[in-house]
Amino acid sequence: MQIEIDEISKEFGPTAALHPVSLSIPSGALVALLGPSGSGKTTLLRILGGLEYPSSGRVMFDGRDATGLTVQDRRAGFVFQSYALFRHMTVFENIAYGLRARPRRERPNEAEITRRVNRLLDLIQLPEIGKRYPSQLSGGQRQRVALARALAIEPRVLLLDEPFGALDARVRKELRQGLREIHDATGLTTVFVTHDQDEAMELADRVVVMSMGRIEQVGRPADIRTRPATEFVREFISA
Amino acid sequence: MMRPVVNKSPMPGFGLGMGITLTLLSLVVLLPIAALLVKGAGLGLAGLWAVASGERVVASLALSFRLSLIAALFNLVFGVLLAWVLSRYRFPGRRLLDAAVDLPFALPTAVAGIALTALYAPNGVFGSLAKTFGARIAYTEWGILIALIFVGLPFVTRTVQPVVEEIEREVEEASATLGASRLYTLRRVIMPMLAPAALTGFALALARSVGEYGSVIFIAGNIPMKTEIAPLLIVIRLEEFDYNGAAAIGIAMLTISFTLLLAINAVQVWTRRRIGYV
Amino acid sequence: MSDVSFTRSEVRPAYRKAADETPLVKAVLVLLVVAVLAVLLFAPLLAVFAEALADGLGASLAALSQPEARSAIWLTLAVTGVAVPMNAIFGIAAAWTITKFDFRGKALLLTLIDLPFSVSPVVAGLCLVLLLGANSSLGGWLVASGVPVIFALPGIILATMFVTFPFVARELVPVMIEQGKAEEEAALTLGAGGWRVFRTVTLPNIRWALLYGVLLCNARAMGEFGAVAVVSGKIRGETATMPITIEMMYNEYLSVAAFSMAALLALLALVTLVLKSLLEWRYADQLSASARH
Numbered sequence: 001m002q003i004e005i006d007e008i009s010k011e012f013g014p015t016a017a018l019h020p021v022s023l024s025i026p027s028g029a030l031v032a033l034l035g036p037s038g039s040g041k042t043t044l045l046r047i048l049g050g051l052e053y054p055s056s057g058r059v060m061f062d063g064r065d066a067t068g069l070t071v072q073d074r075r076a077g078f079v080f081q082s083y084a085l086f087r088h089m090t091v092f093e094n095i096a097y098g099l100r101a102r103p104r105r106e107r108p109n110e111a112e113i114t115r116r117v118n119r120l121l122d123l124i125q126l127p128e129i130g131k132r133y134p135s136q137l138s139g140g141q142r143q144r145v146a147l148a149r150a151l152a153i154e155p156r157v158l159l160l161d162e163p164f165g166a167l168d169a170r171v172r173k174e175l176r177q178g179l180r181e182i183h184d185a186t187g188l189t190t191v192f193v194t195h196d197q198d199e200a201m202e203l204a205d206r207v208v209v210m211s212m213g214r215i216e217q218v219g220r221p222a223d224i225r226t227r228p229a230t231e232f233v234r235e236f237i238s239a
Numbered sequence: 240m241m242r243p244v245v246n247k248s249p250m251p252g253f254g255l256g257m258g259i260t261l262t263l264l265s266l267v268v269l270l271p272i273a274a275l276l277v278k279g280a281g282l283g284l285a286g287l288w289a290v291a292s293g294e295r296v297v298a299s300l301a302l303s304f305r306l307s308l309i310a311a312l313f314n315l316v317f318g319v320l321l322a323w324v325l326s327r328y329r330f331p332g333r334r335l336l337d338a339a340v341d342l343p344f345a346l347p348t349a350v351a352g353i354a355l356t357a358l359y360a361p362n363g364v365f366g367s368l369a370k371t372f373g374a375r376i377a378y379t380e381w382g383i384l385i386a387l388i389f390v391g392l393p394f395v396t397r398t399v400q401p402v403v404e405e406i407e408r409e410v411e412e413a414s415a416t417l418g419a420s421r422l423y424t425l426r427r428v429i430m431p432m433l434a435p436a437a438l439t440g441f442a443l444a445l446a447r448s449v450g451e452y453g454s455v456i457f458i459a460g461n462i463p464m465k466t467e468i469a470p471l472l473i474v475i476r477l478e479e480f481d482y483n484g485a486a487a488i489g490i491a492m493l494t495i496s497f498t499l500l501l502a503i504n505a506v507q508v509w510t511r512r513r514i515g516y517v
Numbered sequence: 518m519s520d521v522s523f524t525r526s527e528v529r530p531a532y533r534k535a536a537d538e539t540p541l542v543k544a545v546l547v548l549l550v551v552a553v554l555a556v557l558l559f560a561p562l563l564a565v566f567a568e569a570l571a572d573g574l575g576a577s578l579a580a581l582s583q584p585e586a587r588s589a590i591w592l593t594l595a596v597t598g599v600a601v602p603m604n605a606i607f608g609i610a611a612a613w614t615i616t617k618f619d620f621r622g623k624a625l626l627l628t629l630i631d632l633p634f635s636v637s638p639v640v641a642g643l644c645l646v647l648l649l650g651a652n653s654s655l656g657g658w659l660v661a662s663g664v665p666v667i668f669a670l671p672g673i674i675l676a677t678m679f680v681t682f683p684f685v686a687r688e689l690v691p692v693m694i695e696q697g698k699a700e701e702e703a704a705l706t707l708g709a710g711g712w713r714v715f716r717t718v719t720l721p722n723i724r725w726a727l728l729y730g731v732l733l734c735n736a737r738a739m740g741e742f743g744a745v746a747v748v749s750g751k752i753r754g755e756t757a758t759m760p761i762t763i764e765m766m767y768n769e770y771l772s773v774a775a776f777s778m779a780a781l782l783a784l785l786a787l788v789t790l791v792l793k794s795l796l797e798w799r800y801a802d803q804l805s806a807s808a809r810h
Contacts, residue, residue: 012619049706050249050705050706051249051702051705051706052248052249053247053248053249070249071249071702071705071706072705072706072708072709072710073708074706075708076706077706078702078703078706080699080702080703081699082697082699084699084700084702084703085700085703086700086703086704086717086718086721087700087722088721088722097704097707097709097717098707098708098709101704101707101708101709101710101713102708149703149707150706150707152707153706153707153708248617248618248619249705250617250618250698250701250702250705251705251710251711251714252613252614252617252711252715253614253617253618253620255610256610256611256613256614256617256618257610257614257620258610259606259607259610259611260607260610260611260614260626263603263606263607263610264607264611264629264630264682267675267678267679267682268629268632268633268679268682269629270648271641271644271645271647271648271649271675271679272632272636272644273648274644274645274647274648274653275640275643275644275647278647317553320546320549320550321550321554323546324546324547324550325550328543328546328547330547332551334794336550336551336554337794338790338791338793338794339554339558339559339790340554340558341790341793342558342562342786342790343558344733344736344737345733345736345786345787345789345790345793346561346562346740346782346783346786347739347740347741347742347759347760347779347782347786348740348742348743348760349740349742349760349761349763349764349779350565350740350760350763350779350782350783350786351561353565353763353767353775353776353779354561354562354564354565354568354779355561355564357564357568357776358560358561358564363564364560364564365556365560385557388557389557389558389561392557392558421537421538421539443634446634446635447634449637450635450636450637450638450639450640450743451637451743452637452638452639452742452743452746453638453742453743453746453760457764457767470637470638470639470640470743471639473639473640473643473747474639474746474747477643477646477747480652482646482647482650482652485643486643486647489639489640489643489644492637492640493636493640496635496636496637497635500635
């Protein structure tokens, strides 16, 4: 799905989290929103997911205005920084949640739900953990379950907020590769937020550098590295 | 840019939640309190003063606040000690003691009232003991004080306990490595950390004691000018259908309580700022 | 969640001497605390049961089966049966509004919710009498319409609700702040509607805290005396709740009857304390910080 961000701004009380920003994300792209904390990257991601209403501007999904679309109707798979797994549900129930939440007419039957959840567990290469609870999983396993849960709703776009932030370096490397593979297999338009430039450069085919609620530069990783557009970008990537 | 009243959010249920909250809050709490204030406004300041400055009213208010203050001070000191002992020391029966601290919260005040009276009346277990020393407890100020200490007991302990549990041992050890004695560490390091929570508990205990009725009236003897607490005088005025009199005392109690709470709150903010919490 | 049965201090090694009180000081302080609590807490509790059983268990049970006593028990159950669920609904609604949204006047709202804790129960009763008593215009109209509130069941329920108003909200707000809203947001992105999010995500996460708040609310509601004394009119067999009946019997020198009913309420208090301790011990991680120790 192609995404068009048109002059989106967001104020929280007196402070502006986002000055009007515009951005075009082609269908099937893997995009990184890169910037330090407070740069507005998470706010932009949450607006895409429908978790925050913009103060002004529009979001277009495939040329249709999606600004007023409720978070439920948006079908954006969202992976939270803390993963936000439901503590009191098993891994299986976590992944099945979005399917069970559908209106009765569109809800798959139990056999179909089981089949789909198992397929997703295979996809994240954790076929044996359906009966476990989130507290019994390692950090990396939790992240993959959160990813599977987001994919279960057959999302139109995949949004990830610092997906590797809480993990140690070795697991992080592994999971980067995993995300890349899932992206390539599903062809989903994918946007992830990170403050880690290596992560952005290695994983994304397009990087959006943000600072203080503004977009500083958009480009392929190689371009950003060789031709930083602003002083901020130069300093940020050389850090 | 004006800050909007509500930051619009996709989270559902704001209207319903706020609706239920404000409706019930208004019906159960705000409207009745407004009725008292309206009644007071109808009397006018002069009218309020005429009632509230009556000899018997002043005596009852003074008694209530004086004894509540003493009880809350006792509970402040004992409550901090209790919190410390319960969270730091390990001894048999600690869990039982910890659970028992909440008894005054759970035990109905009327039950506490008659139980304390049974113990401290001249023919009771503690009362007869006091009598051999020529002292009387029930039906004197001492009886009221014991009842007020009883109802206010858990507050300070329960606010201070979580703070004690969070104090890092390293802070105390650092103090010790710098040559401080244990007492000095307690005084200069531990106590300031506990102070804001202790003050909160003190304020809660004070507010509770000032308004306490059930546990006090049985043991107080209720002699006008001597052992008659302010809430009881309100009840007496209502039984005489003297609504103006009752309202005036009620407003006086509210005013004094809120002034005290505000003052304590200010002290608390100041303490907290000084030791760099907030 | 599987590793909560030990509090932190218990798994730590023994404290080092350098930063600790001497054993003698400790022993003295422990004994002091035990002695004070024995006199202040345990003695009154024992006194209730001793006085209730002064003429034997039979006399005590006989006193409780008198019509007056039975009507008081039923009335108290009826009052709490309405007041506690209402306050639970209020507590959930208030906590949801306060913790899931950002709005102006939140601090004021929190203060107003806490207000009943700093108002004397007698003053609370007085407020209700002034608003709804037969001498007020609203109360006069209510009496004329055949639904008297003061000196009747609705007044007792309102008075009970007033004094127990903050309990559930106070327990839920800190818990829900600590839990954040990411799980609810995750459920929303997965397509769940408002009620489903509340039922399947929020409620399971707050159930123990909710139970805890309801437990405390219930204990206070059953035992409320001051506010109810003012609004009930103390009509024997009609508006006399258990605590009011205790007072009436006590003033008539019916010691065994008064203390038998008191013992019943004391048992309720003990059950409350046991359940409360169980919750604190088993589900410490799901209660507010002030509830776990």
